[in-house]
Amino acid sequence: MKRYSIFIVDDHKMLLSGLTMILESSEDFTVSGSASNAEDVISCIKTKIPDIVLLDITLGKTSGIDLIPKLKEVSHNTKIIILTMYEDQQHLKAAIKAGASGFLPKKAMDDDLFYAIKTVTEGKVYIYPSLLGEFVNSALKSKDEQTASNETAQWNSLSDREKKCNNRSCTRIYK
Numbered sequence: 001m002k003r004y005s006i007f008i009v010d011d012h013k014m015l016l017s018g019l020t021m022i023l024e025s026s027e028d029f030t031v032s033g034s035a036s037n038a039e040d041v042i043s044c045i046k047t048k049i050p051d052i053v054l055l056d057i058t059l060g061k062t063s064g065i066d067l068i069p070k071l072k073e074v075s076h077n078t079k080i081i082i083l084t085m086y087e088d089q090q091h092l093k094a095a096i097k098a099g100a101s102g103f104l105p106k107k108a109m110d111d112d113l114f115y116a117i118k119t120v121t122e123g124k125v126y127i128y129p130s131l132l133g134e135f136v137n138s139a140l141k142s143k144d145e146q147t148a149s150n151e152t153a154q155w156n157s158l159s160d161r162e163k164k165c166n167n168r169s170c171t172r173i174y175k
Helices: 013-024 038-048 064-074 089-098 110-121 129-157 160-174
Strands: 004-009 029-035 052-055 079-084 102-105
Touching: 004 013, 004 038, 004 110, 013 029, 013 110, 029 038, 038 064, 052 064, 052 110, 064 079, 064 089, 079 089, 079 110, 089 102, 089 129, 102 110
Parallel strands: 004 029, 004 052, 052 079, 079 102
Antiparallel strands: none
16 A cells, blocks of 8 residues: 655644654555645655645645645645635635635544545545535535526626516517
């Protein structure tokens, strides 16, 4: 079985040490390196080319979300999992839109982390279960709103005569 290489990015040294111990305890993972600031991440990823990057959102003055496209540019096959204290839809949507393959709060258990890593290595997206329902509902709502907006735009693009004919046709059908 392949051992997946993981690079950890977090501005808290104790968390870096703890995550390294947790991940190294598994036969499936090896920690290829870590960084505690955004400036070091890009150069490290270029040389290490890990399978997975565990990325915090808050990295001093730089957002981990802003780093995602840069990381993907340097190592497009590397999967990125956001590991953060934030549990809101705004951060989740921004991370997924930027190219993250996973989103996991720091309160998650070790098994959740292992499952998230295995899920993204299979080419799937992982979203922590308590955040998933609202994320899906929001996506469906957005789709419905977009459809309604497109239908309104189509109606508004009709000439007055076309609208009048359409109304007459509907009136005849429903009488």
